[in-house]
Amino acid sequence: MPTITRWFIKASLISLTLGLSAGIWGQTANAAGIFPVYLHLLTFGWLTQLIFGVALWMFPIYSKEQPRGPEWLVWGIFAALNLGLLLRVVFEPLQSLSPTTLGNRALVAAAVLQWLSGVGFAAAVWNRIRRK
Amino acid sequence: MPRLSFLFIRASLVYLTLGCTFGGLILANKSVPFAPVIWALLPAHIEFLLLGWLTQLAMGVAFWILPRFIGGAPRGDERWSWAAFALVNLGIAFTIAAPYLGIDRLSLAARILQAAGVAAFAAGNWRRIYPLKFSLPTRA
Numbered sequence: 001m002p003t004i005t006r007w008f009i010k011a012s013l014i015s016l017t018l019g020l021s022a023g024i025w026g027q028t029a030n031a032a033g034i035f036p037v038y039l040h041l042l043t044f045g046w047l048t049q050l051i052f053g054v055a056l057w058m059f060p061i062y063s064k065e066q067p068r069g070p071e072w073l074v075w076g077i078f079a080a081l082n083l084g085l086l087l088r089v090v091f092e093p094l095q096s097l098s099p100t101t102l103g104n105r106a107l108v109a110a111a112v113l114q115w116l117s118g119v120g121f122a123a124a125v126w127n128r129i130r131r132k
Numbered sequence: 133m134p135r136l137s138f139l140f141i142r143a144s145l146v147y148l149t150l151g152c153t154f155g156g157l158i159l160a161n162k163s164v165p166f167a168p169v170i171w172a173l174l175p176a177h178i179e180f181l182l183l184g185w186l187t188q189l190a191m192g193v194a195f196w197i198l199p200r201f202i203g204g205a206p207r208g209d210e211r212w213s214w215a216a217f218a219l220v221n222l223g224i225a226f227t228i229a230a231p232y233l234g235i236d237r238l239s240l241a242a243r244i245l246q247a248a249g250v251a252a253f254a255a256g257n258w259r260r261i262y263p264l265k266f267s268l269p270t271r272a
Contacts (some may be wrong), residue, residue, distance in 0.1 A: 047186060060133070088159070095163065107163035111156040118152030122145040129145070131138045 001057060002067075004074050008053025011082055015045025018089070033096030037089050044114065045085050052077065052121050059128040069124050077120040084113030133196045136213055140192025143221065147184025151177055176228050183246060184224050191216065191253050198260040201271040208271065212256025219249030 019041030026034040056074055061067040068074055087110035095103040133141075154177040161170040195213050200206035207213070226242030 043181065043186075051186075051189065104163040108160045111159035111163075114159070115152050115156035118148050122149045126142075126145060129138055129141045130133065131135050132133065 004068065004071075004078060005053040005057040007078055008049055008056070011078070012046050012049040012053065015041050015049060015085070019046055022089075031093060033093040037092050040085065040088060044081070048118075049081060052081070055121075055125055059125055060130055062128050069128070073120060073124050077117050077124060080113040080120065081117035084110045084117060087113070134207065136210065136217060137192045137196035140188050140195065140217060143217075144185050144189035144192060147180045147188065147224075151180035151185055154180065172231075175231075179224055179227050183220065187250070188217075188220065191220075191250075194257065195253075198257055199262060200260070204271040207257075208259060209256060212252045216249045216253035216256065219245045219252060223249060 019038055022034055022038040022041055025031050026038055056068050062069040087106045091103045091106040091110070094100075095107060154173040157170050158173060158177060161167060191213075195207065198207075201208060223242045223244075223246035226238055226245060230238040230242060
């Protein structure tokens with residue numbers, strides 16, 4: 001299993017754990033803003049990240065020299081996804097309690113990073129999806 | 133990979149791109165409001181990512197890698213899975229168009245198309261889910 005896939009899968013398991021923990025927190029505390037975090041940890045951090053990791057590993061190779069395409073791109077996808085998600089996990093609940101300019105900027109950065117990771121993945125695997 | 137898997141997976145990547153774009157706009161607009169109309173993208177964001185991205189990717193990969201039959205068509209009667217592709221994508225299009233076209237029952241029709249699509253996929257690939265055997269089963 002390639003190194004990038006191991007990182008994606010381990011990060012997805014951490015997201016799953018955090019997502020379910022956020023679900024518990026949402027049920028037991030007055031935690032405004034936790035529900036979108038809960039949903040995105042499970043759908044993006046867990047499911048989508050697991051798919052990214054396994055797809056980069058299992059899809060037909062990009063080329064013999066670069067089986068998964070440019071390394072900078074796949075590591076960039078990993079960094080953007082997880083940094084974007086981390087900013088969201090930290091600042092979305094905080095913003096719902098006491099909004100700050102820093103929090104607003106962090107959430108815009110989270111939006112851009114998560115968008116980059118999705119678009120980057122589509123670009124990275126597009127040419128690996130080939131007909132027989 | 134077979135042509136249908138190619139179409140399912142390429143379509144799922146298009147929906148991933150659209151869904152992430154809408155989601156990014158919604159989150160950015162939530163923190164720095166610039167266009168209240170952005171909130172109207174929320175149903176499309178959910179639809180594109182849950183059905184367009186996750187479900188179609190799963191169906192495309194399953195059609196590709198599930199065990200095949202010896203003799204005849206290796207993936208059984210592929211018309212079921214082709215119907216699934218058409219129905220699910222038509223259902224997504226109807227769901228997105230329903231609020232704008234103002235046609236009664238379009239949302240209901242969209243959900244029926246999506247459910248029928250997934251059911252068609254299950255019917256077409258049901259027999260491909262079998263336990264490991266020493267010899268592969270032949271097609272009935």
